[in-house]
Amino acid sequence: MSPFDVSRSNAELRSKSPLEIVRWAISRSAGRAIVSTNFRPYEAVILHLAVQAQPDIPVLWVDHGYNRPATYMHAEALRAGLGLNLRPYLPRVTAAHRDTVLGPIPTTDDETGLKEFSALMKLEPFRRGMKELAPTVWITALRKVQNPNREGLDIVSLDENFGALKVSPLFYLSDADLDAYLARHQLPNEWDYFDPAKADEKRECGLHAAWGKTAAQGAAVSEIGARS
Numbered sequence: 001m002s003p004f005d006v007s008r009s010n011a012e013l014r015s016k017s018p019l020e021i022v023r024w025a026i027s028r029s030a031g032r033a034i035v036s037t038n039f040r041p042y043e044a045v046i047l048h049l050a051v052q053a054q055p056d057i058p059v060l061w062v063d064h065g066y067n068r069p070a071t072y073m074h075a076e077a078l079r080a081g082l083g084l085n086l087r088p089y090l091p092r093v094t095a096a097h098r099d100t101v102l103g104p105i106p107t108t109d110d111e112t113g114l115k116e117f118s119a120l121m122k123l124e125p126f127r128r129g130m131k132e133l134a135p136t137v138w139i140t141a142l143r144k145v146q147n148p149n150r151e152g153l154d155i156v157s158l159d160e161n162f163g164a165l166k167v168s169p170l171f172y173l174s175d176a177d178l179d180a181y182l183a184r185h186q187l188p189n190e191w192d193y194f195d196p197a198k199a200d201e202k203r204e205c206g207l208h209a210a211w212g213k214t215a216a217q218g219a220a221v222s223e224i225g226a227r228s
Contacts, residue, residue, distance in 0.1 A: 010154045021169035022053045029137035036060045036140055039075045042178045044187040046141040051082050059086045060129045064121040065095030066196045074190035089129040091121045105196045118197035130162045142168040
């Protein structure tokens, strides 16, 4: 898809419903669409939409090992309730191993440390999942209101980090819109979610930021050995 095609598609899709956008995305995937999730608040919406359009769509989930119990319970509830074709990808090192060797999760005062944490525990397994699943279309739950870094995105974008057409059907929806969707379809939500790779909702973990393109290349268990 050329930049012109992307721009034209965005103009056309802004008047479409989220389900229509998901169906549009899948129709252009040549059978190779995926949806990603982290089971954060409101993720049930994008997952419900995706399985309506394609019940067996692969659901890429990086389980970095730091999720809270409520998030794991939420993931299991949605897996069972929606019949998700869940494809979990885990880091090559456990959370306990990483913390023992490298110490606690970095704070927002340590931007370099957070990027290294994200590369090791989130970006590397995500990149591995994208390589194995090899999607042409990547459906996400990105929304414009989530943080300032997403202001420059749109419903459709050419993702340079993972080489797929990224489609975000919820991009212009508000929290109120998603609350209404959850209520209408009697879907659960989860508010205890925390992403250690972000540490703050205004940061990016690297999946949707330019620096994430190369951050995972050196992230492997051997890195822990080199730094211990």
